Amino acid sequence: MRILVTAGPTREHIDPVRFISNRSTGKMGFAVAAEAAAAGHDAILVAGPVSLPTPSGVRRIDIVSALDMLAAVRGELDGADILVMAAAVADWRPAAVSALKLKKSAMAPSIPLVPNPDILREVAPLKGGRVFVGFAAETGAPDAEARRKLADKGLDLICANDVTAPGAGFGTDTNLVTVFGRGGFRLELPLMPKRDVAREIVRLAVEAREARDGR
Numbered sequence: 001m002r003i004l005v006t007a008g009p010t011r012e013h014i015d016p017v018r019f020i021s022n023r024s025t026g027k028m029g030f031a032v033a034a035e036a037a038a039a040g041h042d043a044i045l046v047a048g049p050v051s052l053p054t055p056s057g058v059r060r061i062d063i064v065s066a067l068d069m070l071a072a073v074r075g076e077l078d079g080a081d082i083l084v085m086a087a088a089v090a091d092w093r094p095a096a097v098s099a100l101k102l103k104k105s106a107m108a109p110s111i112p113l114v115p116n117p118d119i120l121r122e123v124a125p126l127k128g129g130r131v132f133v134g135f136a137a138e139t140g141a142p143d144a145e146a147r148r149k150l151a152d153k154g155l156d157l158i159c160a161n162d163v164t165a166p167g168a169g170f171g172t173d174t175n176l177v178t179v180f181g182r183g184g185f186r187l188e189l190p191l192m193p194k195r196d197v198a199r200e201i202v203r204l205a206v207e208a209r210e211a212r213d214g215r
């Protein structure tokens with residue numbers, strides 16, 4: 001199968017040297033791509049600005065902003081069977097990007113922002129028989145919010161991680177994830193290495209895709 005994965009943060013530039021971003025390091029998404037390739041799938045990784053090496057057997061597309069990520073996902077979705085959105089996409093970007101470094105004296109104390117497109121919602125009309133997997137970065141009990149995002153974004157599976165739990169979320173080598181699916185499916189995984197979480201996610205997504213094909 002062909003598995004398209006997004007990872008890392010997006011960077012929303014204010015000028016050539018300043019940007020808005022978040023704490024994602026790409027570890028979770030890179031682990032998903034690595035496990036997909038290790039399981040013999042064709043893995044494509046759309047990566048925000050991170051400092052991780054490309055996992056063996058993975059084709060990598062580097063992007064910077066949410067708009068770049070949307071274009072890359074749109075461009076690769078056609079041949080994909082599964083999309084896993086592990087990236088932490090910035091919800092907002094500066095309304096204007098200066099081509100030159102802004103002088104401190106010319107900067108206003110606030111930056112006008114405009115909303116970024118929601119990538120999962122943008123590509124929902126192209127879903128067809130594909131399996132879409134999202135992540136939900138939550139603070140506190142994830143169930144209600146994860147189920148809301150599952151339905152709201154038209155997903156097959158959503159992996160909720162409590163990003164305030166020790167050893168979970170941004171930058172850690174482990175994660176604490178509960179996977180939610182359609183029809184009340186709920187699988188609570190213990191705290192474990194992101195590679196092991198990733199292996200479970202790839203397994204569940206492939207199973208869902210095979211079930212759709214009637215295999």
Ligand code: PMT
Pocket residue numbers: 007008009023024025026027028029066085086087088089090091116117118119120121133134135136137138149161163169170171172
């Ligand atoms: O990269 P690491 O340091 O390993 O950290 C991993 C992680 C915490 C970033 C990862 O496990 C994670 O939770 N990723 C999703 C974070 C997030 O943006 O959650 P959200 O609840 O804001 O978004 C829900 C889903 O919608 C996500 O699949 C997200 O990729 C997607 N989304 C969000 C915003 C947007 N504009 N477009 C989207 O498609």
